[in-house]
Amino acid sequence: MADDIGGLWKYQENVEEGRGNVFYSLITNSSKEFMAYSDFPTPENFPNFLAHSHMFQYLQAYAKEFKLNERIHLKTKVEAVTKRADFQRSGQWDVITVDEDGTKHDMVFDAVMVCSGHNYNPNMPIDSFPGIENFKGKIIHSKDYKKPSAYTGKNVLVIGFGNSGGDIATELSEHASQVFLSTRRGAWVLSRMSDGGYPYDLLMLTRWKNFLRYYLPWDMFIRFEERKANIRFNHKIFGANPTFRFLSQQMVVNDYFPICVMKGKLVMKPNVASFTDTAAVFVDGSRVESLDMVVFATGFCFQFPFLEVDDTFTVCDNCNCLYKNVFLPMIQPPTLAFINLVEGNVAATSLCEMQSRWVTRIFKGLLSLPDKAEMLKDISNEQEKNSRKFPNLKRHTIEIEDCLVYTDDLARQIGVRPRFLPLLLKDPALALNVFFGPLTSYQYRLQGPGRWEGAAQAIRTQSNRVLVPFLGGSAAYSDTQSFGLFNLIVSLMLLAGCCLLVWFKTY
């Protein structure tokens, strides 16, 4: 039962049942401009990548600004959400909540948005590891990892090379005796810092780059990015060798990985074949003896214990059975929506915000969904794509390959996707920034329903907010500097690089 807003961003040593949480040293893997909601930029003195405490402060400030606290019932657990008897006509839901002293309340709601998070129920694939029942050391899930001090002097094996596995393994390598990181499929590892020392996402997630991605031969574009990633460190010789192409699944954002491997404190290993009482045996035949601990960084299973499950309504086990990752086609009228059942290479905050803006318009009847058959077809196409990319991998069922396209699609339906031509005629500098600059969510407040007067200024000043923390928070930069121009130059270099690549391949 949450006693505060903030969800997993409110750090706690001991977290209550049913809530996700982060470890103490966690820093966001999206930069602050991407973590911000569309009408509320993060303070300029905040660092470019936020600690959980910054994120928590930001969410509190947001709730205060938009007077949300008075509408939130803290210390209230939703126990059951069931369709009303007249659901087909009314679309209404019976909701039972329990408050702090155990009192139950029945209420009727016209619509329900499920925002209970998907990072609290650990996925522990114990059955995939023969012999683990004999292992005498300690076994935990990444969810239970908080601080490295308890691991001093230990031999630790981390299983899973996603963002959590990477973060925990690199942090532990400074404290433990030896850390091993086991991966089945490797990972593309990016640094938070990109060209010129700017946050990587400000340069990578732009409309211009997405345009290139779709209009240049895909293979050429991706190969260029892969080569660039391998210039920082060669993924193959560092044991991270991804078995999939760049951008085709979530990237690992980690600044320390290559240096921890170089220092020998972190040793990469392939998949574990089996365990003995003290050792792990890997699929390449190698063994690690005298293991003290195993950390499963193997993701989460999502579940919605409060939702009614009947013949027409099943929330499958980690299955993407939702239209646009939000609506169950079986539920008609569509008055139940899932928010944040989605993962990809952008900040969760901006994805969730766009989903919420789309959903509320559907609830209000201002937008409608396609018919059931069309939604089911769309879902099965997405499932098919995902199963080809991630065979038997439960944790990738909600992964979206191109989050910018996904967000833009919802934005187009709402009527808030920026219309480039009118913008170019009205404010060419801003248009340049929108196309070549970072695709931050302020762009979706420039036009259409929910337009925000401050959106253009928020875009113009984002470079300022990025630069100020470098000088310890003093506002020493002009607000006219633009990532649009910087990105234009970098992108032209990228284009030139791609042309050279084609030239080398041809001749």
Ligand SMILES: Cc1cc2nc3c(=O)[nH]c(=O)nc-3n(C[C@H](O)[C@H](O)[C@H](O)COP(=O)(O)OP(=O)(O)OC[C@H]3O[C@@H](n4cnc5c(N)ncnc54)[C@H](O)[C@@H]3O)c2cc1C
């Ligand atoms: C370790 C870790 C690091 C991450 N880092 C990033 C990052 O850097 N950038 C990024 O964009 N995303 C990151 N994420 C992803 C994360 O999904 C999002 O950041 C997002 O903030 C999660 O928000 P949420 O509201 O969906 O879920 P949560 O923050 O988990 O909030 C869910 C809330 O619902 C409440 N709840 C659950 N069940 C009930 C119930 N039955 N009744 C009442 N209340 C209930 C919970 O108590 C909680 O308060 C990270 C996730 C993890 C686990």
